[in-house]
Amino acid sequence: MEKTKFAAVSDAATEKCVIEEAGRILKEGGLVAFPTETVYGLGGDALCKESSKKIYAAKGRPSDNPLIVHICKWEDIYKITSEIPPEAEKLAKAFWPGPLTMILKKSDVVPPETTGGLMTVAVRMPEHKIALALIEAGGGYVAAPSANTSGRPSPTTAEHVKEDLDGKIDMILDGGSVGIGLESTIVDLTEGVPTILRPGYITQEMLESALKTDVKIDRTLLDADCGQAPKAPGMKYRHYAPSGALTIVSGEHKKVTETIARLAGEKAQAGEKVGVICTDETKALYQADCIESVGARKDEEAIARHLYAILRRFDDEHVTCIYSEAFSDKGIGQAIMNRLLKAAGHHVLYV
Ligand code: AMP
Numbered sequence: 642m643e644k645t646k647f648a649a650v651s652d653a654a655t656e657k658c659v660i661e662e663a664g665r666i667l668k669e670g671g672l673v674a675f676p677t678e679t680v681y682g683l684g685g686d687a688l689c690k691e692s693s694k695k696i697y698a699a700k701g702r703p704s705d706n707p708l709i710v711h712i713c714k715w716e717d718i719y720k721i722t723s724e725i726p727p728e729a730e731k732l733a734k735a736f737w738p739g740p741l742t743m744i745l746k747k748s749d750v751v752p753p754e755t756t757g758g759l760m761t762v763a764v765r766m767p768e769h770k771i772a773l774a775l776i777e778a779g780g781g782y783v784a785a786p787s788a789n790t791s792g793r794p795s796p797t798t799a800e801h802v803k804e805d806l807d808g809k810i811d812m813i814l815d816g817g818s819v820g821i822g823l824e825s826t827i828v829d830l831t832e833g834v835p836t837i838l839r840p841g842y843i844t845q846e847m848l849e850s851a852l853k854t855d856v857k858i859d860r861t862l863l864d865a866d867c868g869q870a871p872k873a874p875g876m877k878y879r880h881y882a883p884s885g886a887l888t889i890v891s892g893e894h895k896k897v898t899e900t901i902a903r904l905a906g907e908k909a910q911a912g913e914k915v916g917v918i919c920t921d922e923t924k925a926l927y928q929a930d931c932i933e934s935v936g937a938r939k940d941e942e943a944i945a946r947h948l949y950a951i952l953r954r955f956d957d958e959h960v961t962c963i964y965s966e967a968f969s970d971k972g973i974g975q976a977i978m979n980r981l982l983k984a985a986g987h988h989v990l991y992v
């Protein structure tokens with residue numbers, strides 16, 4: 642790879658010619674990073690095994706960690722799947738385009754390189770103008786994991802993508818900051834009761850109300866020590882980890898802030914560079930090298946939107962030790978706490 646082309650997609654005129662060029666790159670087997678409503682994705686032709694291999698190489702991603710195939714219209718789903726259960730149609734009607742990925746039985750046109758060797762395929766239709774136009778221009782089937790180096794937080798701006806993948810991919814489309822900030826909800830529809838393999842913006846309650854049936858949550862999400870392998874292969878890796886050691890402090894509000902303030906002071910004394918993840922309401926209570934508020938505690942959408950950029954900032958500042966307040970695990974809070982717990986390697990201090 643010689644140079645990564647960086648293209649801002651700001652107005653309709655530039656958009657048309659940039660998307661055409663990016664679509665051509667995908668059709669020729671190249672890689673293009675693009676914004677979606679969840680996080681930035683690293684796109685390649687999902688039906689071409691060489692493109693999928695390039696995605697794994699650029700990200701440094703283990704090849705048994707399957708990719709999500711992105712489509713831009715419902716009819717396109719038939720070519721890549723061998724069975725569409727009625728739940729898939731109901732969920733697509735309710736949530737597509739949007740931050741929901743469905744696991745379905747794959748057809749023979751999807752190469753095993755794209756699905757990490759699995760007989761199932763993950764499919765999503767994103768809700769983002771640039772993403773949808775690119776998928777269409779690129780031939781209709783775009784494999785796109787998050788556009789980060791494996792092990793770093795998912796990118797929520799084009800700058801984050803550049804930090805990780807400059808010189809390793811053909812093009813980056815800059816569509817500004819993303820709206821949601823956490824990866825899509827993944828629901829498995831291949832075995833009996835629909836099962837959430839990764840929590841996201843679309844919650845269990847939302848899925849249950851669209852389907853009018855029960856939806857399960859994969860046991861490994863609720864109990865990290867249950868000894869069972871997660872059904873979504875990606876969930877077994879310690880993703881999204883900042884380089885500093887992250888501890889979540891959970892418990893009664895006042896005790897949490899007092900504990901973090903005390904520990905931050907002790908670590909600073911011991912020569913560590915300390916970061917704190919807090920909220921607008923508690924920011925003034927701490928003293929540390931790097932204090933980052935995720936927003937107002939009640940504004941869970943803001944917490945989701947800001948979390949990954951904050952983890953990246955701590956890496957940039959070479960913070961060695963991080964304390965985070967725990968957040969509510971209701972609704973989208975479940976996705977927030979899932980990502981935070983993974984970043985912390987499930988290191989929680991209960992006070
Ligand atoms: P990313 O796009 O980087 O968020 O990663 C996609 C994630 O989707 C992977 O890490 C897997 O955990 C999950 N996934 C993709 N395809 C499948 C599949 N066929 N079965 C179960 N999980 C999948």
Ligand code: MG
Nearest residue numbers: 786787788795
């Ligand atoms: Mg990812």
